[in-house]
Amino acid sequence: GAWQxxxxxxxxxLAAVSPALPDADAIRCDVxxxxxxxxxxxxxxxxxxxxxxxxxxxxxxxxxxxxxxxAAVAFGAPQLWGSREWGExxxxxxxxxxxxxxxxxxxxxxxxxxxxxxxxxxxxSDETALRGWGYANEALDIARRLxxxxxxxIAVSAYLFSAGELTDHLPQLRAILD
Numbered sequence: 001g002a003w004q005x006x007x008x009x010x011x012x013x014l015a016a017v018s019p020a021l022p023d024a025d026a027i028r029c030d031v032x033x034x035x036x037x038x039x040x041x042x043x044x045x046x047x048x049x050x051x052x053x054x055x056x057x058x059x060x061x062x063x064x065x066x067x068x069x070x071a072a073v074a075f076g077a078p079q080l081w082g083s084r085e086w087g088e089x090x091x092x093x094x095x096x097x098x099x100x101x102x103x104x105x106x107x108x109x110x111x112x113x114x115x116x117x118x119x120x121x122x123x124x125s126d127e128t129a130l131r132g133w134g135y136a137n138e139a140l141d142i143a144r145r146l147x148x149x150x151x152x153x154i155a156v157s158a159y160l161f162s163a164g165e166l167t168d169h170l171p172q173l174r175a176i177l178d
Contacts, residue, residue, distance in 0.1 A: 003042030010035040029058045029067045033074050056096065069100045073114040075121065094122050113139045113151040117158035124162055136162040 014031045017024055032055035040048035052074050059067035075093060101115050116139035123132030136159040143155035 003038050004044075006038040007035060007042060007044065007047075010038055025058055025062045026064060026067065029055050029062070029064070029071065032058065033071050036071075036074055056093075065100070065103065068096070069104070069111065069115070072097050072100060073111075073118045075118050089122055089125070089128065094119065097122065109142050109146055110148065110151050113143045113146070113155050116142070117154045120158035120162050129162070133162050 010031055014028060014035065017028050017031065021027065032051045036048045036051035036055065039045075039051060052071055055071035055074075056068055059065075059071055072093060097115055097119050101112065101119070104111050104115070106112065116135045120132045120136040120139065123129065123135065136155075139155040140159045143152040146152070
């Protein structure tokens with residue numbers, strides 16, 4: 001119930017953002033990301049998806065690549081609930097994330113881990129699973145070098161999710177768990 005209350009309050013905050021405010025679109029973008037997190041945490045996956053999508057579109061429209069990236073990686077943040085229904089992928093988001101990956105390069109390893117982990121979560125089924133596995137491995141390698149607990153947790157979460165989809169990778173899965 002707390003997540004539903006949080007979502008309701010964030011919806012009210014979103015409605016209260018006046019277009020006349022300086023940086024109103026940027027504020028709306030930030031509130032939409034938080035609304036997406038609250039909805040996703042409360043198990044409202046389609047509603048969370050819509051908030052994240054709107055945030056990405058808004059950030060793209062105002063030309064704020066950092067906000068585009070923040071909204072895009074929100075899809076892959078570790079949560080009890082996934083970012084989509086089982087087997088569903090979003091080719092537009094995958095292309096956006098791969099573009100962001102190219103944009104940030106190696107200049108920001110922590111962000112790179114988050115983008116790679118989000119790509120892993122998007123590419124987890126069918127013919128894309130091996131591509132996702134590659135991103136998971138890269139995220140884990142970078143996170144280990146960084147040594148930051150939050151990035152390591154995100155990378156491990158994505159790695160375990162990806163390895164669980166590929167039954168021939170169970171020995172690697174056990175090694176990470178150990």
